Amino acid sequence: MDKVKKTTNKVNKKDFPLLPKLASLIEETYNAFGIITRVAEINRRPKDFEFCLEIALGNSIDEIIQHRKDIAMALSSITGDVEIEAPIPGRSLIAIRVPYTTEWVELQKKSFENKPKVDKKESDNTDKNPISAKQIIATGFYLVAAGFGKIGNLIDNKK
Numbered sequence: 001m002d003k004v005k006k007t008t009n010k011v012n013k014k015d016f017p018l019l020p021k022l023a024s025l026i027e028e029t030y031n032a033f034g035i036i037t038r039v040a041e042i043n044r045r046p047k048d049f050e051f052c053l054e055i056a057l058g059n060s061i062d063e064i065i066q067h068r069k070d071i072a073m074a075l076s077s078i079t080g081d082v083e084i085e086a087p088i089p090g091r092s093l094i095a096i097r098v099p100y101t102t103e104w105v106e107l108q109k110k111s112f113e114n115k116p117k118v119d120k121k122e123s124d125n126t127d128k129n130p131i132s133a134k135q136i137i138a139t140g141f142y143l144v145a146a147g148f149g150k151i152g153n154l155i156d157n158k159k
Contacts, residue, residue: 018105019044021112022075023051026096029074033067035059040093048083049100052093061086064094071096076111078104 023039030037036056043050055064065084072082075098083097 018109018112019049022049022098022108025074026051026053026071029071030064030067033063033070035063035067037064045097047099048097051096051098052088052091053096054093061094072098076104076108 019042023042027037027039030053036059037053039051040054041050041052043052053064055061065086068082068084069080072080075082077098078101079099082099083095085095085097087093088095
């Protein structure tokens with residue numbers, strides 16, 4: 001909580017490209033749980049960023065609130081939590097408020113810049129990782145089990 005008290009309102013305009021990336025991260029996190037959302041609005045407030053979400057029909061507000069800690073972890077919130085106001089009075093949106101500091105913004109920018117790169121030469125070369133005997137035997141057992149399952153389904157359908 002000490003970091004929240006040190007929060008300043010001085011976030012540079014060059015930091016704003018970070019906000020759509022955070023918004024897409026929120027959408028992806030909820031999508032991983034089967035909740036369809038869209039960030040309709042992003043507001044910068046003195047102590048936090050406010051992401052206003054639209055949710056698809058059929059998704060409950062309780063599901064949105066239950067995944068509060070998951071969103072905090074995905075965004076690596078400085079407090080370990082986010083504030084959710086569901087729904088915003090007078091609007092059909094849900095607000096997720098993420099506290100920030102200038103240090104947190106800098107760390108977020110660095111994390112989005114340092115994406116791991118896949119070396120194509122290593123991924124195409126299969127000689128370095130030969131298939132083991134365990135993998136071959138496991139594949140054989142899997143194929144046999146899948147075959148018996150299909151035979152069982154054919155017998156059940158004929159009855």
